[in-house]
Amino acid sequence: MDAAELRSRRLFAQGLRGAITNDTAAKGADATWAASPTTPEAVVARALAVQAQEYLPAQWGLAQRLPGSARPDAATVAARIDDGVILRTHVLRPTWHFVVPADARWLLELSAPRVRQQMAGTIRKAGWDGEAGRRAVDVVARELAAGHRTRDLLGAALVDAGLPKEGLMFVLLRAELELVAISGASVGKQRSYAAFDERVPAAPPRPREEALAELVERALLTRGPATTRDLATWSGFTLRDVRTALVEASARTDGRIERLDDPDETELWHDAAVAAAWSSRGGERAAVDDDPARVDLLQGYDEYVMGYAMPRAYLQPPGIAAPIIPEFPLHAMLIGGTMVGRWAPIVQGSRATLRVVPWRGFSRAERRSLDERLAEVDGFLGLPSEVVVEPVAPI
Numbered sequence: 001m002d003a004a005e006l007r008s009r010r011l012f013a014q015g016l017r018g019a020i021t022n023d024t025a026a027k028g029a030d031a032t033w034a035a036s037p038t039t040p041e042a043v044v045a046r047a048l049a050v051q052a053q054e055y056l057p058a059q060w061g062l063a064q065r066l067p068g069s070a071r072p073d074a075a076t077v078a079a080r081i082d083d084g085v086i087l088r089t090h091v092l093r094p095t096w097h098f099v100v101p102a103d104a105r106w107l108l109e110l111s112a113p114r115v116r117q118q119m120a121g122t123i124r125k126a127g128w129d130g131e132a133g134r135r136a137v138d139v140v141a142r143e144l145a146a147g148h149r150t151r152d153l154l155g156a157a158l159v160d161a162g163l164p165k166e167g168l169m170f171v172l173l174r175a176e177l178e179l180v181a182i183s184g185a186s187v188g189k190q191r192s193y194a195a196f197d198e199r200v201p202a203a204p205p206r207p208r209e210e211a212l213a214e215l216v217e218r219a220l221l222t223r224g225p226a227t228t229r230d231l232a233t234w235s236g237f238t239l240r241d242v243r244t245a246l247v248e249a250s251a252r253t254d255g256r257i258e259r260l261d262d263p264d265e266t267e268l269w270h271d272a273a274v275a276a277a278w279s280s281r282g283g284e285r286a287a288v289d290d291d292p293a294r295v296d297l298l299q300g301y302d303e304y305v306m307g308y309a310m311p312r313a314y315l316q317p318p319g320i321a322a323p324i325i326p327e328f329p330l331h332a333m334l335i336g337g338t339m340v341g342r343w344a345p346i347v348q349g350s351r352a353t354l355r356v357v358p359w360r361g362f363s364r365a366e367r368r369s370l371d372e373r374l375a376e377v378d379g380f381l382g383l384p385s386e387v388v389v390e391p392v393a394p395i
Helices: 001-015 040-047 055-063 076-080 101-126 131-145 151-160 168-177 208-223 228-235 239-252 272-279 282-290 364-381
Strands: 087-090 098-100 181-183 192-195 257-260 268-271 296-299 331-337 336-349 351-358 385-389
Touching: 001 208, 001 272, 001 282, 040 055, 040 076, 040 208, 055 076, 055 098, 055 336, 055 364, 087 101, 087 168, 087 181, 098 101, 101 168, 101 208, 131 168, 131 181, 131 192, 151 168, 151 192, 168 181, 168 385, 208 228, 208 239, 208 257, 208 268, 228 239, 239 257, 239 296, 268 272, 331 351, 336 364, 351 364, 364 385
Parallel strands: 351 385
Antiparallel strands: 087 098, 181 192, 257 268, 296 331, 331 336, 336 351
């Protein structure tokens, strides 16, 4: 599979190229996962977990996967998070992700032991392991039982209990991993925590093998084709875990999750139903999807970037051999699925600046596409905005 086909398939599966309209896309899959989403929470459910440490850009990453007629603005997406329809927590890897309530419990139960193991040294160094950590988590639990609390309020509660507030982030991480705390409603511009059981429905524990199989099945719905190393990097689990889970996922989907015989890749897997939908696109749809002049403005931690292992050669522009990655506070500007520069939405008060940092000149068609994408971001932000295009800065 050449790089252009790989990019096309991934952009399609990722939901960055419009609705998956072929009926085969849902064959053998849970319809709530496979159906093209119409709400930001449906985007999250379909992707299973969406990396979200940069709060506003991550919300744009959800909105841009919805059709223009249904695309929400930033205030609408933020309201869905405040309502608890979308939750934000540390899951899979030690970083923030959006998840939906129906998936939060089993994902945390599955991945928390790995995250705990990865963060154990850091938590110990911060002084929040052992008895001190247990006492601190108990304080957080008592506070959240009375309502949503900001970090400042939780820090003050620790002090009142005779504990330091330094390293509060590690106390809160422990509280998340122990299913005590999860994201709450915003208080002004501050985000808060809520009691886990208030926001997440009760559910019986799942066998680890079953949960891992669902994990890779759901991952391939939006990230295929992907290698076992891609899936291990994305999920935080070992290659051995992933390979075992892929065999189980293939069996439980009657082969819909399948390994591709590709001489260029080892252990490349995909969801055959999504692949069938991609293959059956009409000529007009394929031409729009695969337009080599099409610009995408992605958040730096978008799943099209972070859903795969380094060196992520599919992102490389022609003539560039060294691996490139988005660098916060700048994000990923793509043309035809490869990086051609960076960009950033900078919000200050009631105004926004859309900063564009190109690595090369754009053709007329590329500039027209860039203007269309910038207009979409402007509509999402809902603020008066100014576009600043910097001089070409080759990498």
